[in-house]
Amino acid sequence: MARLRVFISSTCYDLDILRGELRPFISNMGYEPVMSDYSDILYDHRSHTHESCLKEVPGCDMVVLIIGSRFGGTAVPSALQLVDFASLDKLSTKAEILATKEKLSITQLEVLKAVEAAIPVYTFVDERVLHDHHVYEKNKDKKDVIDHIEFPSIQKRDTARYIFEFINFLTHRTANNSVLAFSRLEDIRVQLASQWSQLFQRLMLESRTKAQEARRYRDFSERIDDLKAVVLASLATPDLRDTAKGAVQFRHLIGFVSGFVAVDARVLLLSDSSWDDLLAKAGIVEIRTLEEDDRDWLARPEVFLIREDRTFYRFRLPRRALDDFRVEWSAFLRLDGHAREAIVDALLEDREQRRFGMLRYVERSFDEFMSQRDGPAQLALGEAS
Incomplete structure (x- = not known):
């Protein structure tokens, strides 16, 4: 019997415990979790692992994105070729992040591939990151200040802008622009169960x-x-x-x-x-x-x-x-x-x-x-x- 395939997109090192607990939740819902750290993705020996992740996304029914303190690994150039950036630019009123596509992480690229393929994305952002994002929005026009601010929720200062601008891209999409805060796994489970139930209804x-x-x-x-x-x-x-x-x-x-x-x-x-x-x-x-x-x-x-x-x-x-x-x-x-x-x-x-x-x-x-x-x-x- 075919099952709904749910792609989990997030950095692994800082969110490994949360990812591990989210997996049985999705399975118990009767769906199939697709996670890079559980060998759910075919890693073709002829291409980079980043390409394999991107090729897996269009075969899924929805994506759950979790944004935490880490930026993740920068996507390799060959993976960038698999995304149609021209079409994405029209899907958000704040698409500045696409101007520096060579700086995008593989996690971000996975989500952009889902957006390109019109796959529903459920976005969850650590509430501490959302708080710092608000501070970033208030000060980002102060060029002499913003690059020197240490945001407590972000692990590396030089990645903060790329994380916050990606949040801007998501929240200013013309559709599917909901971004939900979380502080613990239960917040995500409750929201997903509620959202999926309401969608089915x-x-x-x-x-x-x-x-x-x-x-x-x-x-x-x-x-x-x-x-x-x-x-x-x-x-x-x-x-x-x-x-x-x-x-x-x-x-x-x-x-x-x-x-x-x-x-x-x-x-x-x-x-x-x-x-x-x-x-x-x-x-x-x-x-x-x-x-x-x-x-x-x-x-x-x-x-x-x-x-x-x-x-x-x-x-x-x-x-x-x-x-x-x-x-x-x-x-x-x-x-x-x-x-x-x-x-x-x-x-x-x-x-x-x-x-x-x-x-x-x-x-x-x-x-x-x-x-x-x-x-x-x-x-x-x-x-x-």
Whole structure:
């Protein structure tokens, strides 16, 4: 089972105890921690370890950044080539740190790679560092003073500016700019548990809202399509009532037939062919249904209409819709010829039907398509046309 991969980015020497205690917390959440000091990263013998760390970041789902008193090792030049600094410059209103990219640490570069890849970053800064950052912001314009200030929270004075400016970059990002203070591990654990829980809750709410909006849109679209069908049909024949009724009744049937490729839908629709002959003229030789019980990754059975050349259509509706079309086709054939022609011409001119068609043509072999599915494919053979 795939697990959420959480990349832990921080200096190791001063934060090794905190990192060691954070690892089981992430594992107990059911996620996979990715940490350089636990051999979670592939160190390719053909490249520098800094490059290996950066290449691992895009494969993770989120990054937890912890900023303490140390700056960490300066990134090697080859690692700098793996980051698109031009794109990063547009993502923060305080990007001065990028002007001295050769001074960036590997920890900072890991985070910048995550930002570049639009991976969520959860930033935690030692509260003592945040206090000194405030002092730095108050005095950084005093060039004759700032470089001589000893910040108690920073291990090396000459690294202070690069740590504080990196915090500025993060806090002034156009998105994902939250920076949280911590004084002990428990602060980080509580915040992460709360943030991840709220994120999951938000995603669930958005999913429900999106589904409700989709249903409302479909209902509204159906009503508009019905009204459109009536209007179009009313313009096509003097017999308004019967033609309008037929346009509404057979709109989906005509939309289905018009989805076939390399055939004249109008000729098919105005023919006196039986339903099976109509499908045969469209090149359909087989209909298959992939049953829900056979593949647990399906939300519902999938229906495929297979052509003579083994290319195929994916049918977006349930299999029973095809049975409904068979019945509707028989009723459509009983209409007066002039009424059929008026309905067909009116609806075939409606390009919106093609945008939201129920058939999607796949120009590849159905057998090859099925062979690439995960696991064994158990197919229930439907009717052969």
